[in-house]
Amino acid sequence: MSFLPPLDSVLPSLTSRVSVRSVLIGVFLGFSLSVTSTSLALYFQQKRREREAAKFTPRPIELRSDEVVAGVTGLIGNTPLVRINSLSDALGVEILGKAEFLNPGGSVKDRVALRMIDDAERSGYLRPYTGSRIFEGTVGSTGISIATIARARGYDTTIIMPDDVAEEKVKALQALGAEVQRVRPASIVDKKQYVNLARQRAAKFGQQDEIDGSDPSLKVVYPHTLQSPSASVLVTTTSLKVEFDMEDWHDDEDFLAKPRGYFADQFENKSNFDAHFFGTGPEIWRQTNGHVDAFVSGAGTGGTVAGVGQYLKSANENIRVAIADPEGSGLYNKVVKHGVMFDRKESEGTKRRHQVDTVVEGIGINRLTNNLELALPILDDAFRITDAEAVSMSRYLVKNDGLFLGSSSACNLVACVKLVKKMGWKDGKTVVTILCDSGNRHYSKVEFFASPLAGMNFVNSLQFWNDEYLHKASIPVDLQIVEDLLRPGSPV
Ligand SMILES: Cc1ncc(COP(=O)(O)O)c(C=O)c1O
Helix, strand or coil: CCCCCCHHHHHHHHHHHHHHHHHHHHHHHHHHHHHHHHHHHHHHHHHHHHHHHHHCCCCCCHHHHCCCCCCHHHHCCCCCEEECHHHHHHHCCEEEEEEHHHCCCCECHHHHHHHHHHHHHHHCCCCCCCCCEEEEECCCHHHHHHHHHHHHHCCEEEEEEECCCCHHHHHHHHHCCCEEEEECCCCCCCCCCHHHHHHHHHHCCCHHHHHHCCCCCCCCCCCCEEECCCCCCEEEECCCCCCCCCCCHHHCHHHHCCCEEEECCCCCCHHHHHHHHHHHHHHHHHHCCCCCCEEEECCCCCHHHHHHHHHHHHHCCCCEEEEEEECCCCHHHHHHHCCCCCCHHHHHCCCCCCCCCCCCCCCCCCCCCHHHHCCHHHCCEEEEECHHHHHHHHHHHHHHHCCCECHHHHHHHHHHHHHHHHHCCCCCCEEEEEECEEHHHCCCCCCEEEECCCCEEEECCCCCCCHHHHHHCCCCCCCHHHHHHHCCCCCC
């Protein structure tokens, strides 16, 4: 009698044990290999980040570290330049963003508002604590910046804005004590367009005195309108109370001390360009030690791209300056295609909004302004950015970098990626862009209303950070769009 099991019963279990073992070893080896290659990739990515970080010696921001700054305006500018790790690592090129959302008014527009008010005071157009009022037509950010500085300098503010901008901006303006007037978006040729209305309101400043005034002999409605020589900046004084010499008003103390209405006019006012030419541009040059290969920006008034672009080109004419142009804006066609400012949607009647047809706020333009004209000679390229691409980029940056940015910043960064791919750039190149504002001004409550004419739902304020709104507006929220764009060899 044998105690050994029969051979045919042992063999199958042996073979199955062997094959299970080889499968296990295979799985183990495969797993270890993939873990090793992932760790190696992460290791090299980390080393690259350390190498890049070592190039930019961390140094305190002078104004904000060891000094006491003089009030809120001392907090404006000198913003850090932040490396966008996810995009830089994926492209092998340094993508740097100027963190303008750190300004006290929350956007790049603080610089412009400060420069416009400083210049107006220098020119004698405005004097603090005189009961003067600053008027501006804006989609919001400039208004918030003006209202912030106006509070600190003793001015009142009236902001006229389209009624489709994010609700957060209106709330911020009201909290800052600004008078806010919201109007339907209209073309610039329309007298009721928000910029035109702001000019008219400034021109009428003081008219109330006339209506209420006791001097019936006063026939002229707006007798004391000053026009700045560099732009269409307009200043009116309270009409009844002022007698002054048109020639020598700069020396007329009595005149200077009177309240007046001042139309800031960011679109045409050269102070806008100067804020960037003398501020943002030189800061970028210093922060990168002159190692910049391209500057990318959207254009709302054109001030940023003109000022920074002109400054950087004056330092090194080989730096490429490129525009990030959202849907519905005509700049892409102007720069890249036909030399004409035109967008297809303008003629097709497919626009969802009246101004620039995009969910991106603050950039996009269909007319030439003084500030934009200063940019045209130095623009090398432009990239059309779809709403879906901008939305995708914003979500990608939150997921990978913890950066919660507004729509124009997202647009700028998509354009950076497209530029790098188009140029075929690799190691050693640096692209700088502007992170204009944060995402927290872009996710207000959805408010749809029915339009019997169009037979569809319209939304009365844009919500770039509101997925429900985007869904209803048929704009996908899809990270894959940016992941595909970053894939080597994928089309631009
Ligand atoms: C959020 C935001 N980003 C960017 C811009 C564009 O800047 P610029 O007017 O200098 O072209 C604006 C302009 O209003 C803006 O509001």
